[in-house]
Amino acid sequence: MLCRAARQAQVALPVRNVASIATAEPSGPSLKTKVPGPASMEIKKKMDPLHQTTSVRVFVDFEKSFGNYMVDADGNTLLDVYTQISSLPLGYNHPDLVKAATSPHFITSLVSRPALGSFPRNDFPDGISRALTSIAPKGLKAVQTMLCGTSANENAMKTAFIWYMTNRRGGNPPDQKALETAFVQKQPGTPRLSVLGFQGAFHGRSLTALSVTRSKAIHKVDIPAFDWPIAKFPRYKYPLVDNKAYNDAQDKESLKDVQEKIAEWKKKDHDVAAIIVEPIQSEGGDHYGSPAFFKQLQKIAADNGIVFIVDEVQTGGGGTGDMWAHSHWNLDSPPDIVVFSKKLITGGYFYKEHLRVKEGYRIYNTWMGDPSKLFLLEKVVEVIKRDDLINKTKLVGEYFQSQLQELQSNHSSKISQARGLGTYAAMDFPDSSTRDRFVDKAINLGLHCGGCGEKSLRFRPSLVYDKPHVDITFDILDKALRQL
């Protein structure tokens, strides 16, 4: 038997050229070419015959990128306040994650992927406990991992349907009649149920998710959809303090529409089994609802025996200054289901105990998530806690929002509706083409940012985005606005 050190030396794997992975942030952005530059265009040309490139903006050198800085194929270094698509919690190549990625449980989970629903890893419950239970929204405990936000939303809705029909059967599992009719897609086994979504919402791009998504027509066109109700979502004027009456009326109008739609679909024998809503309608244009609005919405759901699903795919993970955006609402009781993905790396959803599906293989698929993502999240959560990143984001967020107000004051003819929570923020341009021209200018001044909705710009920085990054951000925003 070899001693431990010798044994390790013997089997040490060649971690080849790890020196090539960046280990420090540059002091600021630097541009070598126009973005996208010739190298990006060259790679795009190579890729096009093999795989669609219609939405590719720039190719990224992921080994050179670090922290808040993305380095593109042409060597341009951009401060990234968009973090891919709001999906990198700790920015690029965080050293703790790079280190963790070479440990055996990462390697085995990567090369020998388990079918988690049937043959999970020994250490899967510990991973869940450390990565997810430890950050569970207040009042929620049980969680279901999935692969991405869309599959999490699909399964959250399935959970709601199953609960709704179980209730109709007086709490009983599916009987013979339900099973037989489900097999040939007839009622009662295949029920006429619906999910209520909102105008401007985005919940994914599967046919079902698109049925409750109404952010951009190009996502939906030519795709069949379920005939499900879509209600009005509030559209506020900012600053909030100056527009209280208007905004309260928005809440009221939206809630009235929700109630009418529920009644209308009930009348059509097409009951609403679930309401799905984002804390911030992100893809749709960074539209917020007030805590009072969400409290009322939750009450309407409860009063009607409807499952209240909060889709935190984009907002979960700390960017709003809390691990969960819905925490800002101070609900008396948690949402029935809270869906997550993106910055939380693994997809999934937390759910209230009464929604637990008791029969096997109903909420199920081949992989049911991915432990290599779960273990990564475990390390992310460890770093967030160790480095107190949520509180830091709150402070940085306050600074960010004050800078945003100042920017708006200085450029009030060009931007409006400055709004935000934590470091999540947005502002509006007069129209779509002005916004697009602005994004292009900002990127070419070294700030990687992204639009949303018709004419908004959204900010989705990482949790390691700090005050010096805020200063660089607003310096560039100011320059770009002057050039506009």
Place this chain on the structure above:
Amino acid sequence: MLCRAARQAQVALPVRNVASIATAEPSGPSLKTKVPGPASMEIKKKMDPLHQTTSVRVFVDFEKSFGNYMVDADGNTLLDVYTQISSLPLGYNHPDLVKAATSPHFITSLVSRPALGSFPRNDFPDGISRALTSIAPKGLKAVQTMLCGTSANENAMKTAFIWYMTNRRGGNPPDQKALETAFVQKQPGTPRLSVLGFQGAFHGRSLTALSVTRSKAIHKVDIPAFDWPIAKFPRYKYPLVDNKAYNDAQDKESLKDVQEKIAEWKKKDHDVAAIIVEPIQSEGGDHYGSPAFFKQLQKIAADNGIVFIVDEVQTGGGGTGDMWAHSHWNLDSPPDIVVFSKKLITGGYFYKEHLRVKEGYRIYNTWMGDPSKLFLLEKVVEVIKRDDLINKTKLVGEYFQSQLQELQSNHSSKISQARGLGTYAAMDFPDSSTRDRFVDKAINLGLHCGGCGEKSLRFRPSLVYDKPHVDITFDILDKALRQL
């Protein structure tokens, strides 16, 4: 500037306890406890409050598992002919994959995950070329990566819908009317189109995938579905040579049903835009269609301007003795779309050039796949080619099928309908409960296998499954049948 060696030493990452990952296959199965044993039951108890465990069969020690052998939490070593859920191409912890998993492009792709649709890695096109273009079905080139089989099927169907509606517009992109009506989910923007599936089919568990899935009622019950046509799929008697007339009649009946369903849905103004079909209905019970059947089916699709989607999620990757099961049909022209996942690690689909979606953000989502899976597949493909694993599987498969026939001869009162292609194989038991008792016996003799359909057992070994493994397999099957 440090020399390269010194620089590497300086930054060498601690690959901790890699000695803990197994590096060799045991000589055979060995049992320490009943399966599942006390350790598995203990972990299950711990997991249950945090995450559903209704379908968990056993917990697996993924560091001790190697090659064709799965080691469970109790230290039981099982020969695995089910490979999770037909999803491990090279078995457990293949040394080439373990080694590859510590290289920088793996690490960076894991810890800094790109949004591939917009900001792909520099090396993404090279990865696609090496991992996917190199194994593309004959006649197909363009590929779209996705996260899993279900999302690949969803996007394959979306691609079909988009093509179908583009044709209706005379080849034009969506016009203003289409966009406006899609936004409020009315025709023509939100079309009444359908996808034709088959009885016994399985294409995933999203609401849309379930609408063309008809393998087990418990998967579908309580979940709303699209009213889409489901046609009869052939049900053959084996051996094929002795049942030609019966089986030909099955083909004919099924094809007639397909044509009738297409006409019926057209009449209802609910056109069939795509036909989706598996080469082997796997989850549904390992039902095969003949090459003649599929040729005719392809012709019916072409004659009616319908997209022909072959779902190779379970069959792609070499197990049938060819990289693609549909290659065995000798089609004159490839299927319009071929979907893959599972053994090919990344989800996705190949498609014919005329189906290419020209507008951005229509076939799109946050991640659009996962380069850490693509790079793993790249290494898998390299190993498959280097070690000639497809041809080996063909030879091992011939041996397997002859052994299966012999087993059936020796136990003809207990098993029937022995069938297969390559090392993919199945046999039937008199009923569901006998099958379930058999599976339990086989597992407790050291063979990890899994059922499918009502009363079938399916074999889905890895590509490193060799003749000695076949002998152990049939030794256990024989013993288990004697005990039955």
